[in-house]
Amino acid sequence: MHNKALAPEYQGALTKMSVNASLTDVLAEGERHLRAAELSGSQQEVARTGLAVAEAHRRLGHVQDADRAWKASYRAARSAEDIGAMAWALWSGGTLARQRGALRLAFRLLGLAADLGKQGGDVVARGYSLAGLAETGRIQGDYRTVAALHEQLLAEARARGEARHTVWALEGIAQIHRNTGSFDTAMEMFEEAAQLAGDADDRRGRAWALRGMADIISVRDNAPQRALDLLAEAELTCREMNLSSALAYNHKMRANVLYRAGRYEESRQVYQEALEEFRAMTEPRGEALARLGLVKSLARLGRDRAETAAELDGLRVTLDRIGLLNARDMVDKAYAELGVSPAGDTVAGEDGHR
Template sequence: MYGKAFAPEYQGSLDGLSVNASLDAVLATALERQREAERAGCPRESAHARLAVAEACRRLGRVTEADRAWKGSYRAARSTGDPAAMAWALWSGGTLARQRGALPLARRLLALAAGLADGSGDFLARGYALAGLAETGRIQGDYEAVHALHERLLAEARERGEARHMVWALSGIAQMRRNTGDHEAALAMFEEAAGIAGAAEDARGLAWSLRGVADVRSLRGETEAALELLSRAEGTCRRMRLLSALGYNLKMRGNVLFRAGRYPEARECYREALAEFEAMQEPRGAALARLGLVKTRARLGREASRTAADLDELHRTLGGFGLRHARAMVDRARTELGLTPAPAAP
């Protein structure tokens, strides 16, 4: 069993905010609470408000403001000796670092957050920090190292009835299953995640889960069904201003169209996704959208030498982020397009 989804990152006087609240509304409310807390000389409430500011700005792609806000939240929490609030601030900073492609920094901040949360007894902060570490390893392609952690966090979320965390863990495990070729298991887990998110009224989790369902159904040749699911998720992303989720939704739409041989449409989706990622300074998403563009342009007749040069550049870029699975995608693209493999890196 599980309850309705809630947002534990909205704390103090902000704990009544819905998980589905518009990010623009969250930001406006949190900024007002921050000003009130500073006028009243209340650092604990300032830490809570700055955390909400940081998370709203991060999800809106306003990375400079997000960076300033999580650091301000940490300083305010430290001034009151509140390790749980310090842990939440570090979790926000680690999540931002991962979004910006700084994976070693993300791991460092998230590990510090987990340690502080564990000492404070805040099991939610601990769970979110460990989930952040697991997700960082997953996007790097280090599945063997993080699969057990995903499974453990899913079991803990089921035991406590935390719908939002169940959706995250199911989607993460499903993504690893999908990437290792177990499409049936992946589809079942993505669909379970979508069902839980819908019942728990977690619109953000539902949008991400539907993207996963669409991906696997597209791999099975169900193009129109996949596009319909992505359109449904896109509406949520635009309504709530979930810009990162929107970028990945558009990239997935490009993938679905590419698999169906609809290359001009795919090219436009990849272009739109790239613009979204560049606007929010999300380098991993931008690199993956560029990969889709390179493959699509090749199918539309671009000369092989330019395609090969672009793939070589992407291989270096993704390798620099430590994204092994994504770099393997570049290698597969070379094979699909009949190009000579790049020289091995020293």
């Protein structure tokens, strides 16, 4: 039995905020209560309310503001000797690092957060930090290492009845199955995640699950309109909650579906839209993957083969720098699909979940 979805990152005076609250509302409330906490002199409250401010900024794509906010939250938590709040601040920082493509920093910060969560007896902070490590490894493409951790976290979330974390774990495992070709298993898990998220009123989690379902329906079933309908439903949630990153990934998936359906001019337009969205929030992984889709669409529309090859060469280098392990296969498939040859022999990365 699972409870309604909660947002444990909304702490201090913001504990009653809904998981489905618009991020602009979360930011406004967080900043208001943060000012009050600073005036009161309570460093613990500064740390706790500052966490919500950091997370709202991160999810809205305000990278520099998010970076300042999580660090300020950590300093306040350390001053208050609140180990649990220190863990949450590091979790936020590690999640931001992953979003920015700094995967080594993400591993370091999330590992520290998990240790502090355990030390401070904050089971949820520890769980979220371990989940962050698992997701970072999955995005990197290191499935063998993180698959067992995903399963462990799913079991723990189910045992505690934490709907939101259960949905996250189901989606992560589903993504691994999808990326390794087990489409039927992936679809079953995405469907379970969507159902559970709906029952628990976790609109963000359901939007991500619908995106995963749309991907499978497009690849396995060759049913682009059904996939586009699911993405349209998810997009409404992204816009209503101001989920900037989720919206950009939704658009990239829409472009993927259009490309697979041979609708190359439409895919080109949507990849370009997603690319601009990723650039606006300084999300290099999403930007590189949108660029790859854009290169493929332009090639299908008659772009010069030498220009296509040069762009793919650059993408290999970019994705390698981010540290994604499986991008060589993805880019090599693009070379083969488009009938062009690489100029060099560098390495690159792969498409992940979030």
